[in-house]
Amino acid sequence: MTTEATHTDQRAGGTTHAGLQAWVDEVAAMTTPDHIEWVTGSDAEWTRLTEKLVEAGTFVRLNEEKKPNSFYAASDPTDVARVEDRTYICSVDEKDSGPTNNWMDPNEMKDLMRGLYAGCMKGRTMYVIPFVMGHVEAENPMFGVEITDSEYVVVSMRVMARTGVNVLRRIEELGENAKYVPALHSVGAPLEPGQQDVKWPCNPEKYIVQFPEERMIWSYGSGYGGNALLGKKCYSLRIASVMARDEGWLAEHMLILKLISPEQQVYYIAAAFPSACGKTNLAMLAPTIPGWKVETLGDDIAWMRFGEDGRLYAVNPEFGFFGVAPGTNEHTNPNAMKTINKGNSVFTNVALTDDTDIWWEGLENTPAHATSWKGQDWTPDSEELSSHANSRYCTPIEQCDILADEYYDPKGVPISAIFFGGRRKTTVPLVTESRDWIHGTFMGATLSSETTAAATGAVGVVRRDPMAMLPFIGYNAGDYFQHWINLGKDADASKLPKIFYVNWFRRDEEGAFLWPGFGENSRVLKWAIERLEGKAAAVETPIGHVPTPESLDTSGLDMSDADIAAALKVDPEEWKAEIPQIEEWFAKFGDTLPTQLQVELDGLKARLGVE
Numbered sequence: 337m338t339t340e341a342t343h344t345d346q347r348a349g350g351t352t353h354a355g356l357q358a359w360v361d362e363v364a365a366m367t368t369p370d371h372i373e374w375v376t377g378s379d380a381e382w383t384r385l386t387e388k389l390v391e392a393g394t395f396v397r398l399n400e401e402k403k404p405n406s407f408y409a410a411s412d413p414t415d416v417a418r419v420e421d422r423t424y425i426c427s428v429d430e431k432d433s434g435p436t437n438n439w440m441d442p443n444e445m446k447d448l449m450r451g452l453y454a455g456c457m458k459g460r461t462m463y464v465i466p467f468v469m470g471h472v473e474a475e476n477p478m479f480g481v482e483i484t485d486s487e488y489v490v491v492s493m494r495v496m497a498r499t500g501v502n503v504l505r506r507i508e509e510l511g512e513n514a515k516y517v518p519a520l521h522s523v524g525a526p527l528e529p530g531q532q533d534v535k536w537p538c539n540p541e542k543y544i545v546q547f548p549e550e551r552m553i554w555s556y557g558s559g560y561g562g563n564a565l566l567g568k569k570c571y572s573l574r575i576a577s578v579m580a581r582d583e584g585w586l587a588e589h590m591l592i593l594k595l596i597s598p599e600q601q602v603y604y605i606a607a608a609f610p611s612a613c614g615k616t617n618l619a620m621l622a623p624t625i626p627g628w629k630v631e632t633l634g635d636d637i638a639w640m641r642f643g644e645d646g647r648l649y650a651v652n653p654e655f656g657f658f659g660v661a662p663g664t665n666e667h668t669n670p671n672a673m674k675t676i677n678k679g680n681s682v683f684t685n686v687a688l689t690d691d692t693d694i695w696w697e698g699l700e701n702t703p704a705h706a707t708s709w710k711g712q713d714w715t716p717d718s719e720e721l722s723s724h725a726n727s728r729y730c731t732p733i734e735q736c737d738i739l740a741d742e743y744y745d746p747k748g749v750p751i752s753a754i755f756f757g758g759r760r761k762t763t764v765p766l767v768t769e770s771r772d773w774i775h776g777t778f779m780g781a782t783l784s785s786e787t788t789a790a791a792t793g794a795v796g797v798v799r800r801d802p803m804a805m806l807p808f809i810g811y812n813a814g815d816y817f818q819h820w821i822n823l824g825k826d827a828d829a830s831k832l833p834k835i836f837y838v839n840w841f842r843r844d845e846e847g848a849f850l851w852p853g854f855g856e857n858s859r860v861l862k863w864a865i866e867r868l869e870g871k872a873a874a875v876e877t878p879i880g881h882v883p884t885p886e887s888l889d890t891s892g893l894d895m896s897d898a899d900i901a902a903a904l905k906v907d908p909e910e911w912k913a914e915i916p917q918i919e920e921w922f923a924k925f926g927d928t929l930p931t932q933l934q935v936e937l938d939g940l941k942a943r944l945g946v947e
């Protein structure tokens with residue numbers, strides 16, 4: 337079926353790939369857009385769409401000298417973060433979505449959403465965005481096609497993923513052999529003839545739905561990054577984790593960095609922290625210890641497969657950074673600042689200064705006056721924050737000065753160490769080394785963190801966030817733990833990455849961070865590497881190996897010995913209080929909890945002297 341729109345729009349395009357064309361026609365017939373455009377990824381297209389967004393009031397063009405080719409957007413105040421309570425894994429069997437995901441029967445969900453999608457693009461243009469997560473030259477390129485009625489999404493997708501005509505041509509060359517994830521997105525705000533659009537169209541009713549068996553995504557009602565840029569969390573984590581389970585690899589919520597020692601030894605590290613817990617910052621770390629260097633490979637997602645040499649290789653499937661703005665500055669993350677200052681970026685829900693630059697809490701040069709993300713006058717005396725806590729910059733990864741050359745290698749980089757971590761005010765020491773892969777898997781499976789503004793809901797509540805994947809595991813989390821254990825069992829143990837657990841966020845009695853964090857985290861990376869090399873000392877504690885105060889390089893660090901000891905402390909009483917929480921967490925999984933994890937918990941209890 338072909339809609340009239342395809343004939344009338346000059347930029348209609350289309351594809352020789354019959355299956356893809358049929359799906360696009362089917363969606364157009366259901367959603368009834370006024371126009372259809374196939375996204376090419378050209379500069380002219382970017383210019384045309386950003387101009388359209390400026391005209392619509394969605395974008396404000398920023399000061400060309402300060403942020404060339406960059407734009408400011410403020411969302412609807414109700415559409416600022418991922419909506420975990422509206423996110424579903426619609427597997428055929430409910431048990432395959434597990435105890436941590438929302439579930440609905442896939443047919444029931446499709447019926448419900450077809451009702452919402454019917455006519456939902458009226459008065460708008462439907463964009464078809466061919467994209468690939470990872471490299472188009474990969475052995476099995478991970479294609480996707482996102483259909484969206486949001487120009488904001490088209491522009492942001494171009495930054496975050498490899499999109500456009502080159503990808504489409506490759507899909508067409510591969511013909512029916514090209515596997516792609518169909519990803520449908522609508523803001524859910526049809527326009528009647530003559531109806532004036534709002535700056536940020538969205539719908540109070542939201543659904544972010546993954547159909548794992550069909551490798552398909554349907555998203556409705558939100559324009560926010562994690563809900564709408566479907567290559568990111570929906571594909572590269574939720575759908576990809578299911579593919580990874582079936583094919584024997586890992587799709588993880590991890591940054592990837594390259595660490596170079598003063599002796600020019602190179603190590604690759606992956607780290608999983610929940611959203612807004614420090615991935616982007618660690619990925620671009622500027623080490624404070626002399627002679628050590630960091631280069632970036634990725635800040636959010638790692639796809640990891642075993643290579644022929646038995647090592648675990650990681651690839652970053654993304655093409656941009658979608659970073660938390662507040663707290664980012666020349667001191668905490670100079671590399672991010674340099675990246676965004678080159679321009680070609682989109683800033684959402686930060687403050688707009690009077691000279692049309694952007695500002696957020698924690699950035700240098702506090703303006704005397706600005707317009708807040710809510711569109712209100714803001715001064716340093718204002719009670720409300722200028723920027724939403726989950727405001728974001730969206731910027732091309734290739735603009736990052738410290739991007740490692742290996743970013744371009746489809747094979748990826750061999751990982752030496754995996755870090756898990758979260759935000760905990762108490763209990764969890766600065767760094768702990770696991771005894772082995774299974775113990776590391778236990779650390780990951782019991783990872784805990786205080787909730788952040790990256791998802792809607794209460795902030796600061798401690799919850800279990802296994803491998804920082806709680807909102808992103810596309811199947812039963814018990815089976816996911818088993819998958820981790822199985823991969824370790826089948827591998828050569830001497831080649832497996834060593835697993836560590838970190839906490840940059842422990843507080844003192846006054847509530848201040850004990851550890852200065854950011855660039856100083858290089859000291860923890862150094863300790864971990866020296867542990868791999870058998871060079872650094874550690875004390876054995878009930879929870880694993882932690883540094884002796886002497887083994888952690890604290891030279892030049894402005895911290896008292898007492899504070900260093902407090903940051904490293906393992907307090908058995910605090911840990912005893914964790915046990916019931918871990919037991920409650922594990923109880924959710926019933927017989928899908930791998931026995932090995934129960935054995936680990938029993939061992940921890942025995943070491944703590946808990947009954």
Ligand code: GDP
Nearest residue numbers: 611612613614615616617660662663840853854
């Ligand atoms: P991501 O969402 O996991 O990528 O997290 P980000 O790296 O964007 O950081 C989220 C927030 O945590 C930002 O406000 C950062 O400034 C802050 N943050 C990141 N690393 C550290 C750290 O080492 N110490 C402290 N105290 N805050 C940090």
Ligand code: PGA
Nearest residue numbers: 418561562610611612790
């Ligand atoms: P992040 O993810 O906070 O892990 O960077 C972005 C999101 O929540 O959509």
Ligand code: MN
Nearest residue numbers: 615616658659
């Ligand atoms: Mn991030």
